[in-house]
Amino acid sequence: xxxxxxxxxxxxxxxxxxxxxxxxxxxxxxxxxxxxxxxxxxxxxxxxxxxxxxxxxxxxxxxxxxxxxxxxxxxxxxxxxxxxxxxxxxxxxxxxxxxxxxxxxxxxxxxxxxxxxxxxxxxxxxxxxxxxxxxxxxxxxxxxxxxxxxxxxxxxxxxxxxxxxxxxxxxxxxxxxxxxxxxxxxxxxxxxxxxxxxxxxxxxxxxxxxxxxxxxxxxxxxxxxxxxxxxxxxxxxxxxxxxxxxxxxxxxxxxxxxxxxxxxxxxxxxxxxxxxxxxxxxxxxxxxxxxxxxxxxxxxxxxxxxxxxxxxxxxxxxxxxxxxxxxxxxxxxxxxxx
Amino acid sequence: xxxxxxxxxxxxxxxxxxxxxxxxxxxxxxxxxxxxxxxxxxxxxxxxxxxxxxxxxxxxxxxxxxxxxxxxxxxxxxxxxxxxxxxxxxxxxxxxxxxxxxxxxxxxxxxxxxxxxxxxxxxxxxxxxxxxxxxxxxxxxxxxxxxxxxxxxxxxxxxxxxxxxxxxxxxxxxxxxxxxxxxxxxxxxxxxxxxxxxxxxxxxxxxxxxxxxxxxxxxxxxxxxxxxxxxxxxxxxxxxxxxxxxxxxxxxxxxxxxxxxxxxxxxxxxxxxxxxxxxxxxxxx
Amino acid sequence: xxxxxxxxxxxxxxxxxxxxxxxxxxxxxxxxxxxxxxxxxxxxxxxxxxxxxxxxxxxxxxxxxxxxxxxxxxxxxxxxxxxxxxxxxxxxxxxxxxxxxxxxxxxxxxxxxxxxxxxxxxxxxxxxxxxxxxxxxxxxxxxxxxxxxxxxxxxxxxxxxxxxxxxxxxxxxxxxxxxxxxxxxxxxxxxxxxxxxxxxxxxxxxxxxxxxxxxxxxxxxxxxxxxxxxxxxxxxxxxxxxxxxxxxxxxxxxxxxxxxxxxxxx
Numbered sequence: 001x002x003x004x005x006x007x008x009x010x011x012x013x014x015x016x017x018x019x020x021x022x023x024x025x026x027x028x029x030x031x032x033x034x035x036x037x038x039x040x041x042x043x044x045x046x047x048x049x050x051x052x053x054x055x056x057x058x059x060x061x062x063x064x065x066x067x068x069x070x071x072x073x074x075x076x077x078x079x080x081x082x083x084x085x086x087x088x089x090x091x092x093x094x095x096x097x098x099x100x101x102x103x104x105x106x107x108x109x110x111x112x113x114x115x116x117x118x119x120x121x122x123x124x125x126x127x128x129x130x131x132x133x134x135x136x137x138x139x140x141x142x143x144x145x146x147x148x149x150x151x152x153x154x155x156x157x158x159x160x161x162x163x164x165x166x167x168x169x170x171x172x173x174x175x176x177x178x179x180x181x182x183x184x185x186x187x188x189x190x191x192x193x194x195x196x197x198x199x200x201x202x203x204x205x206x207x208x209x210x211x212x213x214x215x216x217x218x219x220x221x222x223x224x225x226x227x228x229x230x231x232x233x234x235x236x237x238x239x240x241x242x243x244x245x246x247x248x249x250x251x252x253x254x255x256x257x258x259x260x261x262x263x264x265x266x267x268x269x270x271x272x273x274x275x276x277x278x279x280x281x282x283x284x285x286x287x288x289x290x291x292x293x294x295x296x297x298x299x300x301x302x303x304x305x306x307x308x309x310x311x312x313x314x315x316x317x318x319x320x321x322x323x324x325x326x327x328x329x330x331x332x333x334x335x336x337x338x
Numbered sequence: 339x340x341x342x343x344x345x346x347x348x349x350x351x352x353x354x355x356x357x358x359x360x361x362x363x364x365x366x367x368x369x370x371x372x373x374x375x376x377x378x379x380x381x382x383x384x385x386x387x388x389x390x391x392x393x394x395x396x397x398x399x400x401x402x403x404x405x406x407x408x409x410x411x412x413x414x415x416x417x418x419x420x421x422x423x424x425x426x427x428x429x430x431x432x433x434x435x436x437x438x439x440x441x442x443x444x445x446x447x448x449x450x451x452x453x454x455x456x457x458x459x460x461x462x463x464x465x466x467x468x469x470x471x472x473x474x475x476x477x478x479x480x481x482x483x484x485x486x487x488x489x490x491x492x493x494x495x496x497x498x499x500x501x502x503x504x505x506x507x508x509x510x511x512x513x514x515x516x517x518x519x520x521x522x523x524x525x526x527x528x529x530x531x532x533x534x535x536x537x538x539x540x541x542x543x544x545x546x547x548x549x550x551x552x553x554x555x556x557x558x559x560x561x562x563x564x565x566x567x568x569x570x571x572x573x574x575x576x577x578x579x580x581x582x583x584x585x586x587x588x589x590x591x592x593x594x595x596x597x598x599x600x601x602x603x604x605x606x607x608x609x610x611x612x613x614x615x616x617x618x619x620x621x622x623x
Numbered sequence: 624x625x626x627x628x629x630x631x632x633x634x635x636x637x638x639x640x641x642x643x644x645x646x647x648x649x650x651x652x653x654x655x656x657x658x659x660x661x662x663x664x665x666x667x668x669x670x671x672x673x674x675x676x677x678x679x680x681x682x683x684x685x686x687x688x689x690x691x692x693x694x695x696x697x698x699x700x701x702x703x704x705x706x707x708x709x710x711x712x713x714x715x716x717x718x719x720x721x722x723x724x725x726x727x728x729x730x731x732x733x734x735x736x737x738x739x740x741x742x743x744x745x746x747x748x749x750x751x752x753x754x755x756x757x758x759x760x761x762x763x764x765x766x767x768x769x770x771x772x773x774x775x776x777x778x779x780x781x782x783x784x785x786x787x788x789x790x791x792x793x794x795x796x797x798x799x800x801x802x803x804x805x806x807x808x809x810x811x812x813x814x815x816x817x818x819x820x821x822x823x824x825x826x827x828x829x830x831x832x833x834x835x836x837x838x839x840x841x842x843x844x845x846x847x848x849x850x851x852x853x854x855x856x857x858x859x860x861x862x863x864x865x866x867x868x869x870x871x872x873x874x875x876x877x878x879x880x881x882x883x884x885x886x887x888x889x
Contacts, residue, residue, distance in 0.1 A: 011466070018467030026476075029483045133361075137615060141555055141607035145566050146582050146600030153589040235717040242673055242710035242790075243732045243780070244701045253731065257722040276472045280563055284586075298482055298567055310479045314470045 005326075012322050019314045024068050027307045028061070072311075078304035082296060087308035090293060095312070096183035097167060098289030100201075101282070102274045104186075104209040106267065109216035114263070116217075117224025122251055124229060132221055139218030144277045148211045148284040155207060162207050165286035168200040208285040212277055216270040223266055227259035268324040272317035362616025368609035369554075376425035388415035389423030391574035399592045409594035411585065417594060421602050423576035428606060431492055431561045436550050438496040443503025444539070444546055450504065451511025452530070452538050458508065465501035473498045474560050481569035488577075491561050491570040499557070503546055510542040517541075548621055552614030555607035562603045578603045625650045626788045626820050627672055627708065632683035634667050634676060634844075641679065642667040642844045649788060652818035654810070656835035656852070658825055658867065664844035665824045669790050672822070673708060674700045687788075706736045708788040708822075709781030714797045715773035719765035725776055726761030729783060736784055750783030751776070753817075754809050755883055771802035771883070775809055782813070788820040789813075795830060805883035807834055828871045832856055840864045 043051070052058055059067070071078070077088040113136075120132035156164040163169070167185055172178075176196045181188050186205070189198035231237065232247075232255045240254045241247075275290065282291030290309055297305035380386050384406075388394075394414030402409045408417035450461040468476070473495070480494035514520065515538055523533050564570040565579030572580065578599040585595030629647035633640060642664030649655045657665035670676050672685055674692045685692040687707050690699060712718040720728060726747065733743040748758040754775040760768060768776070774794055781789050789810070795803035811834055813819040825831050831838060832852065839849040840861065848861040859865045 014463065015466050015470050018463070019470050022467055022471075023479070026479050026483060029480075133615070134612075137611045138604075138608060141559070141604055141611050143559055143562050143566075143579070143582070143600055143603045143607070145563060145579075146596070146603065149582070149586050149589050149596060150600065153593070157590050235712055235714055236720045238675070239710060239712055239718045239777070240720070241675060241704070243705040243784070244703075244735050246697070246701055249735075254720050254723070258720065272472045273474075276474045276478075279474075279478070280566065294478070295567065298478065298569065301482060303483065306479055306482050310471070310475055313472065313475055317472065318470050 008322065008325055012318050015318050016315055019311065019318070020069060020072065021065065023307050023311050023314070024065050026310075027303050028064070077308045077311075080297070080305040080308075081302040082300040082305065087304050090305065091290065091308055091312055093183075094288065094290045094293045097185070097287060098275060098278055098282070098291060100167075100184045100186055101205065101208055101287055101289055102212060102271065102278055104205050105212035105274055105278075106216055106271065108209055108213035109220050109270070112213070113217040113220025114224050114260075116221040117228060117263075118251055118256070120221065120225040121228035121232065122248060129225075132225065136218035136221040139214040139221075142214055144211055144215070145280040145284060147214060148208065148281045151207050151211060152284060163200075163204050165284075166204055167288055168197050168204055172196050172200055204285075204287075208278075208281050208287055211281050212274050215277060216267075216274055219266060219270055220263055223263045224259065227262050228255050231255035231259045264327060265324050268317065268320035271320050272313060275313050275316065360616075361612055362620060365609050365611070365613030365616055368605065369613055372425055372606050372609060373429060375422050376429045379419075379422040379426055383416075383419035383422045385416040385419045388419040389576050399588070399595070401592070402594055408598045409592070411581070411595050412588070417581075417598050420576040420581060421578070421598050424578045424581065424599060424602060425606070427488060427571055427575060427577045428558050428561065428603070431488060431495070432554050432557045432610075434492045435495045435499060435557045435561075436554065438492070439499035440503055440546065440550055442496075443500035444507045444543070446500070447504040447507025448511045448534055448539055448542060451508040451542070452515045452534050454512065454515075458512075461504060462508065465504050468498065468501040469505075471498065473556070474563055477560055477564060478567070478569070481564050481567075486569045486572055488571050488575065491564050494564065494569075495557055495560050499553070502553070503549065506549055507542055507546055510545055511538050514538050514541045544621065548614065548617045551610060551617055554610030554614070558603060558607045558610065626688060627822060628684075628686045629668070629672065630684045632668065632671060632681070632685060634664070634671055635680045635682075636678065640844050642671070642841075644668050644683075644839075644841075644846055647839060647849075649820050649822050651787060651820050652814055653837070654814055654821040654823060654835050655837045655839065656823045656825060656831040657839050657841060658828060658831055659841035660826055660867075662843070663841040665841050666792055667844075668841070669792055669822060669824050672790065673704050673710065675704075675710075702736070705732060705781070705784045705786065707786060708790055709777075709784060709786035711774065711777040711781065711789055711791040711794045713793040715770045715777065716765050716768075718777065719773055721765055724762055724764055725768070729761060729780060732780060732784060746783045747779075750779040750781075753782050753813065754779045769802070770798045771805050774798065774802075774806050775883075778806075778809060778813070782817075782819075787818075788822060791821060791823045793825055793827075794823070796825070796827060803830065808883065810834060828856075828867060840867070 057064070075088060077086065077091070079085070080087050080090055083090055116132045116136070120129040123129050152164060156162045176194055178185065178188055178194055178197050179192050181191065186198060186201045188194070189201060228251055232250055237250050237255055240250045245254070278287075278289060279291035279294045281287070282289045283295035286292065290312070294306065294309045296302075297309065375382070379389065383389060385392075392415060394410070397406075397410050397414035398412055400406055400410040400414075406416050406418065408421060411417055411420065446461050450458040471479075476498040477491075477494040480497060481490050484490040484494065520533060520537050523537055528536075561570060562577075562579030562582075565577045566583045568580075568583065570579065571577035581599035582596050582603075585592070585599075589596045625648040627647070627649040629644055632642065632644040632647070634642040644664075647655070647668070657668060659665050667676055667679075671681055672687060672692065674681075674685075674695070681693060683693070687703055690703050690707070692700065692703075695703075719725065729747045729750075730743055733739070733746060738746055747761060751758050751760060756772060756775055756779065760772060760776065765773060777794075778789060791810070794810075795806050798806065807830060810819075810821055814821060814834075821834070823831065823835060835852040837850065838852045838855045840847050840855070840863065842863050848855060848859065848864045855864065856868065859868055
């Protein structure tokens, strides 16, 4: 295990290094002059020169890259052009809300997807299977921004069952202010026993989380089904049947655990994908997370901010992948032995 | 081994397999309808000029009726006509992205898989880096720094898409390269490029083709998202994502402006997914 | 009174007959071997005694104890699986769920048949000791045990569940020679000491000759010869049986394999 761990860590570091270089390269593709973007179109020549010096745009590219990496590692992620704040602070503020939203979505996806996958595998080739397969294909085919608009229009603006936008009712900040520990509103409200904010947050979470959950739920259902069918055709399933267990027991009590392995390794991919899908959904529901920040940055062509978001999500993805690989050791003893 | 298939061979799979074929056929038919709509848009659209920049201010935001099945938009254009023309944009993007990233990915993948050694290591590490970005994220970053246009969308998505095909092809090509007929070609002194072109490539293509059809839906969704964010097609091009963006503030009052383009994206992505699923199930038998 | 009795068994897939056995009985303390090459229908016959053949038409009459397998309800069938007759499969490790400790599988199987708590623990350890394994093996995962241990554990499962018959499907073909001998020795001992019946499927005549009391030779789904092992081996009446015997390099005259050393401590 230690050697496997070291190799895996080395790989991750290499990928992160590549991710930084690639992000840097994309940001230098900007056709316009970043100095102009920062100083504004009416800037004087002196102001422009000053901006160029500040951003180090006069240096050769390798030097710029080196400076970029040095700044990143030193915690300087640049300054956002539209909030005029350090990008790192902006990200630090926005990320917990995204984590809250995507976390809720993934929980919904697992809670819905795994049982649906089990039902499909149990009744393979029959009606429940066909309906699960078709609906999971629908779920992965739906454009999230459109689904977000549709659910918002029908269930929030129309029927009024759920709040239209935001993370929680802002007026609650006066009546029952929230103490921050994790910066994740729902978690902080829960551990401080702030019920008004907790219930308000949960109500605000439902629609955006459902929209983001559609894709991962579909993927999880399909994957669970396929893995269960494969697992239940193996030798050990035959032995389990010969020990007197019925089909349902073989699937849920024996095949499910090894089958969850591929599903788990998918979660990292789906997590990153969902954060990015969240970009579109957060903008619709005005959720104060990375996505809304990214959407605002895109609108104002705020390259440092976009670079920051891109880098953060890519690194998150690498870390999530690593975590999943290590987690698999817990689920599958064979991996642990490696 | 004695009769290994017994416990796995049940009565249901026969029906199941027939169902899979039906699935592939259903996906194909659905996609065929979308393709036909795209090809015939200028002739079947009730108001062909509305696919472009025509405006009819007096007919703005009419609800669906006999004259306008899908209603009209903010400037009075027929939504059905724009949805039909939108199929052209979406399918053009999908075909271009899949072609570019398919050719680039398969090319690099075959080299990596056949050559092995450091070439494989370098190519695979580079794909690792690209794959660390969720596709929509990298395309977003690229589309932001380039000028918003359909071409930008194609380039931005293709850049993020090729590594999948490179990986897939590399693993298939590596296994093809160890087969007997490749060995014998090598022994006969056939030059490596010719071996790759004649033997390795054709035998590595099938899984990639299935993957391409599965990915059509993903490309359509990503492209629509980019246009929705204002990074892709712009007025007066008919593009579904753009139509949703332009109509989103009207959803509560004039639902048809947003509903039909969104459904068009859904149906197209769904048809790719159903077709791909059906093909995959068929080929993995 | 035989523990397993098969009469006029015919298994068909479509129009093809994959196994046809007019008569087969396994009595307590007896080892009956089904021999033949791949595709001869011997595994099908074995599996059909527990109603585990799917996707094929099975006709005839099969009884395990007092249960008529072909007419019994699915629930009744599940009750006798494991507790009356237990399966031991060919590839020892693949037959065990990789994510489950052996003890967990044992516990769940016992609970399935109504044995729980201290009683279950006792039966589990007893079963494991009877196949000369250390009870510590119950805490291990399948990848942490050897092939021979896994195969002996499968037999322990049968014993713990109180099975009177072990249905062994090529139980040694995935093992190397010395380990094969261990497994066979354990089976022999259990047969001799406890009256455990064994229905053995094998293509390995050398193995069969060391343990089988009676032999049923199958080819292309049909029984070509059957009788007491000594007789069949000494005077094969069917040309196919002669062929099979001739193919065995040197049939050992009296090859009694040694018992494995009991695993203690650890």
